[in-house]
Amino acid sequence: MASIVVRKITPEQTPLKFEGPPAGERPLYLYLDKERRFIIVSDNILTLFRHPEVDTPLEISPEGISFLLQSGVIPTPRTIFKNLFVLNIGDFAEVKAGKKGLEIFFGHEFLYPASRRNPEVIPDEKRLLELLAQAVLTRLQPGAPVYLFQSLGKDSNTIALALAEAGFKEVTCLTLSTGDRKDESEIAAKIARKLGFPHRKLPVPEKISKRHKDEIIFYFENIPLPCVDGVSLAYPLYATQLDFRGTNIIDGSGNDIYMGHVPRKIEYQRQKIYPHFLFLRLFAEKLPTGNAFQKLARTRTEMVGALGFSYRDARRIYPLAEPVFPFWQAEDRKRRGWDYFDLKADVWGPNFEFDLVMRKVRNFAAVYKAHLIMPWTDAEVAAYVASFPEKYLYDRKNFKNKLFLRQILKKYLGIDSDALGKYSYGFNAYLFLQKMSPEAEEEILKCSLWNPKGVKKVLDRLSILARQGNRMARKLWVRLYLLSAWYNYNRYIKR
Incomplete structure (x- = not known):
């Protein structure tokens, strides 16, 4: 295009x-x-x-x-x-x-x-690595520093391998360092060194200084669109450690839609059962967030990743709130009879991956005037991978994804993704915001977008549940903060 x-x-x-x-x-x-x-x-x-x-x-x-x-x-x-x-x-x-x-x-x-995959195609690992390297090298801003956001994930490390195989060494790998059991940075640094790349850790600060708070406000002032992924808060922290202006940033997001976004086994089983309970949805919407029926009475398209406040609580917070269930119900009807692997890829890729996973790094690049490169979104890369027979991409029986990338990384780098296990991005936005209390809570309560009495009532309940370790409550607490801070500061909003 x-x-x-x-x-x-x-x-x-x-x-x-x-x-x-x-x-x-x-x-x-x-x-x-x-x-x-x-x-x-x-x-x-x-x-x-x-x-x-x-x-x-x-x-x-x-x-x-x-x-x-x-x-x-x-x-x-x-x-x-x-x-x-x-x-x-x-x-x-x-x-x-x-x-x-x-x-x-x-x-x-x-x-x-x-159904469009080509059963006669035999994937060529060198061809894929060449396409990925080409997707980066043809987009680089010459003369500017090059950074790769590297996790222990298969996507970013395959990009790193592709660049090394192409003989390109002018890239510095960056990894979040959380200092806990989820810290990916030590292993990521070893992989980078093995490929001949310098590596730098980006630690989460133990204490939040005025500089951190000012950078977070600057970030919210300038992001083009909001993002309610809590990990987005890590990016302004990165900007206090490195100057990203005018640099090239490489990110590994963007291939789930054509590589297959494999559900968890329990999710796959539930998507067969939960739609039978949609008759409970109207009842669930009238109850507080997190009620027993809310998670149960979901459409298949919502099970891809859509969950949040009940309609009752959404209206308490924001009186202009509209119900979203009719939309998701209509999306289900459009995909009636679809295989769930296809459904998840189609709903996740253009929507959830776009508006959450990729939005946060796009916002970051926009705010700090960096040149963003996402090689997995290259049309030629996508067309090539999309032609692979399913057996090279995912295992339906064992719910394993990106089989071809696992094979490549094991062969070239000795990375055994099965033994390594799944590392989720370790930044805990809720615990980070608690370090900013009471300012973080005040940010929510002072937001003029919300109904003051309604948002306080919902937030008080969320806070109690969050302190008890309730994961959904913590996620929604963070969501309210991200929306509130965006509305309080953003330059593009007409108030």
Whole structure:
């Protein structure tokens, strides 16, 4: 897809059709004028915001807030702002001239179903490594430092291996250091050294200084769109340790949709059972968050990762909240009879991975004016991997993912992913925010987006449960903070 820096569309130029990126590299943003006289299109959201005919700051979308509170993600093409839309993998928009001005009709197609895989393809490890290296090297800003966010995951280490095999050594690997049992940095450093790369740990500070707090506020002031992934709080902390301005940043996100987003075994079993209890949903929505029916009465598309406040609590916090269940129910109907592996890839990739996993690093790059490279979102890489027979990508019986990457890393680096086990990103946003108390709680309570009495009542209950170790309560506590701080400081919001 050719880059669209910025383009203005008027009724005379229609009908037109726009499509999202085939692998997610550059999502396409569309701004519709309030009077529907024109549309501004760009694959760079900051360029779009700076366009003289885009009416910034922008109005908040109650629908967007509703989704973030209840689901933790805003499904495409919606965004947090009114009249601003986004097209990601498989999304398309048809623009036509109507009686009342321009009209946009949105649609979506799953581009990577298992049925399209080529049973005759035999994956070539050298070819994949060459494609990944090419996806990085052809995008580098020459002369600028190069950093790779490296975890113990298969994605980032395969990229590191690809660069080493290509003979490119001018990259520094960066790994979060938590100083606890989830700390990935020691093993990651050994892998980097084995490949001939310098490595640097990015430790979580033991105490939160004024500099850290100021950097976090600066981050919220300047992020283009909100992200309710708690790990996003780690990125402004990184900026207190390294100057990322003008650098190249390589990130390993973006391949779940075409490589197969393998569910946990328990999730796969539950998705067969839970839809039978949807008749309890209206009852669950009238009860406090975390009630026994809330997790049970979910659609298959929600089980991919959507969970949050009950509708009752969402309305207490935000009186303009709308119910999101009808949307997810409709998405289920569109995928009636789908295999869950296909369903999870299609719903997760363009929505959850995009709005959570990738959003946080995209925000980081935008705030600190870094050049972001996501080689797994390269269209050629995606097309190649998507052609692999399923047996090279995942094991349905044992629920193992990325089999080909496991094989490559074991062969070249001696990394046994099975023995290593699953390392989740170790940054604990809830415990970090407790170090900032009482400021973090005050950030939520002073947010003018919320109903003061309602948000205090819900927050008090969450705080009690969170102190008792309730994981969902801690996650939602963090979510409220992230939304509140974004609304309190962000420069792009019309208040």
